[in-house]
Amino acid sequence: MALPLLLLQIWATVGAATIDNAKTLPCEPSSFTDPIVPGARVLSITAEEKRNFDIPAVPGLLEPVSDLNFCDVQIYLTHPGANDKVLVKTWLPLTRDLWNARFQATGGGGWATGMLDLALGPAIASGYAASSTDGGHPVDYFSADWTLNQDKSINWDLLQNFGTRSLADQIYVGKSLTEQYYGQQPRYSYWNGCSQGGRQGYAVAQRYPELLDGVLAAAPALRFPALTMSFLWPNLVMKVSGTVVSNCEFNWFASKALEECDILDGAKDGVIGDPDTCTFDPRRLVGEKLECSGVEIEVTEAMAEVVRRVHEGPSTPFGENVFPSLTYGTSLATFVNATANPDGSRTLNDPGLDVFARTILLRKSDNSNNYGWIMDSDNPDMSAFRDAGGKLLSWHGTNDDIIPSKTTVNYRQRVERELGGAKAVDEFFRLFLAPGVKHCAFGNGAVPKDPLETLRNWVEKYEAPDTLEAETKNKDDEVVTRNLCRYPRKLRYLGLGDVNKASSWTCEGGDKEEELRGERKTFRDEL
Template sequence: MFLPFLLLQLCATVAAATNDNPKTVPCEASSFTNPVVPGAEVLSIKAEERRNFDIPAVPGLLEPVSDLNFCDVQIYLTHPGANDKVLVETWLPLTRGLWNDRFQATGGGGWATGMLDLSLGPAVAAGYAASSTDGGHSVDYFSADWTLNEDKSVNWDLLQNFGTRSLADMIHVGKSLTEQYYRQKPRYSYWNGCSQGGRQGYAIAQRYPDMLDGVLAAAPALRFPALTMSFLWPNLVMKETGTVVSNCEFNWFAAKALEECDIMDGAKDGVIGNPETCTFDPRSLVGQKLECSGIEIEVTEAVADVVRKVHEGPTTPYGSKVFPSLTYGTSLSTFVNATTNPDGTRTLNDPGLDVFARTILLRKSDKYNVTKLTTTEFWSLWAQTDEEYGWIMDGDNPELSAFRDAGAKLLSWHGTIDDIIPHKTTNKYRQRVERELGGAKAVDEFYRLFLAPGVKHCGFGDGAVPKDPLETLRDWVEKGEAPDTLAAETRNEAGELVTRNLCRYPRTPKYLGTGDVNKASSWGCVGTDEEEEVSKPGKTFRDEL
């Protein structure tokens, strides 16, 4: 009898260990207590079970997600004195078996603090408990109308939510609900975002360094207000020089830059491996001819000079560069809206990208027209932007020692032909962190950056896009496997799979000279891991640019 008794006891012990917290609480509001959110009060909780939930595809942004089963918990909270009402929505995989023991906070995009369903769906499909927030305002990626009160004064409370506050609130709420629902804390917690979501990830690392175990932040809008002002630079150059260059012409120059610099990484693959080494000069094409709208156009010195100045990026009349430029080979169609007329003249149209200046700086002034903006007006608005709004919406503080000391990891990637946010902004930030915290090798212990040649904003382009960077971050956080490369892939025009291993910054890709150029095994990473000389303290990002 003694041996069977021991076996029964052993089986019971194993069963208890393998079925620890096997169930969840009911998916209803009464199952949850108000999460503790510093500086905020919970207004209401609503919980609803969702089964077989589908999210349709968003071309170029989201693959279709189907048959999701989760507990949808919506919490509204407010910040006393702010008169705001902020939604934090958390999706919890419906059963304990569907949950991967992890929590994911998700970022926004454009002028939206969060993307709600578009970010929650993929996270839950991957097994995460996940949260998103609207920051207390409309989820509109292209409008900043919510930043103004009815009297056109700035709503600073909503801007604070957008900048940082709602990000921390979302994490507090999401982690609390996850623990309540599954009756255990998430083993690990992560951030996942690109563009605005990338900026938010950096802001979390800087301002709330001990809230998460890992941050995945791609193509970050580190200096968001200044970035939006930089969108106006091409128009200003063309207006002030009196020379309008059409989108067709800009695209031609981009193709010529690719033609000249593609081979510099050792292979003609339709991608410039390291834009920093591309010495393309548009003035070398003066006299050549191209066709736009059926009209033959000859490249003049004036046209070439405009292209050069636009690619230099915002530069003061005294020659100081105040924001990184887009690399040659990058499309300018996002910023330029100029057409070629039947008589060969060009018309400069409003590109519609002056949301920040028109809405926040000028309070929707009817007198404002970006195509008529003067140099004096532009630099006046730029100064106002940095002075009044950088502190609340920027994410470029290089002091990451608290994040480092918390044992957290920051994984970031940026496409080198990003046509919205110049990848150089991320390069420069990384260099500042190195100066602050002991050099490249020391920073690599907790923060690694990967550049994606030929990739546009958060994806697209002809280059290989990171395949599963969040999984790479998890391996770094949970297994201590620091990544030297980042697996990426795309398909070329023929539909063939193209794979690459993106290089850890500052290394760059180089074709090995043999093998299929479409395969990652035919490429290596070149460069040095030696730390650069640490610059004197006190030099700022803006000084450096």
């Protein structure tokens, strides 16, 4: 065949096969076949094109997203013998141009297995194909009614969905639908979640280590059953001691802790940089006076002891801490509902959170100590995730008023002991503490700006992060920036420059501590 004719035929073939990346892809049930989901059976598939779709803002947590164009695929599946009906929502950008060639599985919050539209919207706006699931139960962040059957027995199947099973299901479904829609597998797959979603991210890394390339898990509820019981701790201390401390008084003690420990990182910026260095003792304030509800109150030894015990956390009779409590300077208003009355008396109100009542019901049920296998995500052996090439990026606010940041630090230390020390663990798991930040956001501290992008650079470009960009605004509406430090390093003010700017701060410490931990591990191995 003559060369020009051969080239013409090749050009024609390539031209015919060229994909129009801007073309809207067909979005209808017939576009998809049932995805293979181990241990589950697909009940139905629906698909509907959505255009100019808006997601409202969640103040302080989610910015509004608008004008989204995507294929909304909803699959219901069931697990044989479970009598459940689980929704998995997958949103797919309508054109290949809108898709970034990546998949994102999203986490839940509170007692919700998934956040559905609230999580899917930001993911789609960033170009991801994304999935979320209801776990087969109502999406309610504060109610756990679904954990019990009508006869008040435990619904173990839904608990398993919530704890582990539905997390993998949504990934299998989402990745399959993504490949079917675009004709290619996603180049990379990620998890994105905070709180319950953070726990779920750890669960996926530990139990399904080969499903994802990267996991972003913030403020994780790693030991969920123990955490729910710890919510009762402040009220228990007050009831046992017979001394009620009001929210107003707890807030006063928090302000005093901040006054004492703020400067320890070199700057007075309204943030305790490292709670571990804060040796605040409420008992030193006995005799001082404060005002609540227009009444002058003198701090008593009993009041100070309650505050100390609450922040110490529950311990065994031998002094061993059972579960970490909140750091000094952190508000206890989420779980303390006590009022200082104008007559000087105190009223300890019922917590009013459904999680408390549900926790008690679970505690009274048979096999109450067996929830860990479903709900906990604190197995320190992450070797399978490491060996699969996965990366875990986690961050936690030190003023988290729901999940103590110490739980994540403790877990990280256990992983180091299990897998060869800090340097070895840093190869696949990095933790960043955010001083002054509350649960997933808020507080006086700088909040991570785009940790998912940082994780992507680690996974895709092999750029292991030493710092995490963070930002907030102070009480004067001034922008405050920080470069959060890779654990165990700590932020320290350089002594010069604008205290609000990240360039005026450095990360110090950690190297010697990491080296010593590695040497101790090597010494134990040699023994």
